[in-house]
Amino acid sequence: xxxxxxxxxxxxxxxxxxxxxxxxxxxxxxxxxxxxxxxxxxxxxxxxxxxxxxxxxxxxxxxxxxxxxxxxxxxxxxxxxxxxxxxxxxxxxxxxxxxxxxxxxxxxxxxxxxxxxxxxxxxxxxxxxxxxxxxxxxxxxxxxxxxxxxxxxxxxxxxxxxxxxxxxxxxxxxxxxxxxxxxxxxxxxxxxxxxxxxxxxxxxxxxxxxxxxxxxxxxxxxxxxxxx
Numbered sequence: 001x002x003x004x005x006x007x008x009x010x011x012x013x014x015x016x017x018x019x020x021x022x023x024x025x026x027x028x029x030x031x032x033x034x035x036x037x038x039x040x041x042x043x044x045x046x047x048x049x050x051x052x053x054x055x056x057x058x059x060x061x062x063x064x065x066x067x068x069x070x071x072x073x074x075x076x077x078x079x080x081x082x083x084x085x086x087x088x089x090x091x092x093x094x095x096x097x098x099x100x101x102x103x104x105x106x107x108x109x110x111x112x113x114x115x116x117x118x119x120x121x122x123x124x125x126x127x128x129x130x131x132x133x134x135x136x137x138x139x140x141x142x143x144x145x146x147x148x149x150x151x152x153x154x155x156x157x158x159x160x161x162x163x164x165x166x167x168x169x170x171x172x173x174x175x176x177x178x179x180x181x182x183x184x185x186x187x188x189x190x191x192x193x194x195x196x197x198x199x200x201x202x203x204x205x206x207x208x209x210x211x212x213x214x215x216x217x218x219x220x221x222x223x224x225x226x227x228x
Contacts, residue, residue: 001028002112002119003047007039007062008054008080013101017052017080020108026116036065048075049119050096050112055081066093076115125172127153127162134160138177142191142202144169146184154205181209181217189220 004027006017014032021027027050031042035057042048055062063086066077071094079086082101091098096118097111123138142154146166153160153169162169170178170186180186185207187200194201195217199208209217 001026002049002116003028003030004050004052005030005039005042005048005075006032006052007034007036007057007065008052009034009057010054013054013080016103020103020105023105024109024112026120027112036060036062039065040068043069043075050076050078050115052078052080052099053095055079055083055086063089063093066095076118078111078115121174125169127160127164127169129160129162134162136160138174141178141188142205143185143187143207145207154203156203179213179216179220181207181213183210185209195221 004021006014006021006029008014008017011034014034018029018032021029030046030048031039033039033042037060039051053062053066057065062079062081066074077093077095078097078099079095080099080101080103084100086098096115099107099111124135126133126135136153136155140155140157142156144166145152145154149163150161151164151166151169153162166184166186170180173186177189178186179189181200187202187207191202192200193203198211199206201207
């Protein structure tokens with residue numbers, strides 16, 4: 001997820017931007033600020049990857065706020081404004097993009113996709129199969145199974161067998177989102193549908209989990225458990 005923040009003094013503009021952020025699906029809105037002082041406080045308290053920054057604001061203009069941030073540690077910035085003449089000044093400050101209000105969803109997605117490419121690590125890897133090479137997206141993986149000398153990657157579009165060892169594949173996966181639940185199985189946490197006895201239900205499959213791997217799995221389930 002791309003951690004983002006909105007900075008705009010107009011409540012309606014902030015609400016509109018919040019709706020656009022929800023539409024993207026990969027943006028994590030950490031704060032919605034009405035001025036640069038609030039925004040500066042947020043930046044001091046937590047990491048932010050992307051700022052949607054209005055230009056015309058009271059007290060401190062968006063451009064002046066942008067100039068005050070250290071370039072080396074500055075988040076990506078997408079300017080949002082109703083005034084096109086600020087575009088040149090913004091690009092001279094190395095902003096990622098410039099969105100002219102009113103902002104359409106199509107134009108918004110084009111801008112934030114650029115941010116995603118800049119912020120997020122590669123979300124795929126290649127494996128060697130008997131037919132050549134196959135690209136596997138992280139988000140399509142249901143689970144990965146070690147079987148004799150092979151690893152089998154289960155996805156909605158089919159099973160892919162490779163001579164690559166399970167541990168080698170595990171090293172290519174992001175540190176969050178996947179969990180080894182058995183010496184022979186790695187699962188995508190988001191794809192777990194149910195747990196019963198010593199089996200997980202993932203899509204149409206039953207995946208066993210070992211007792212030595214139970215504690216990390218139960219911690220994840222417990223952290224998402226709805227309580228009375």
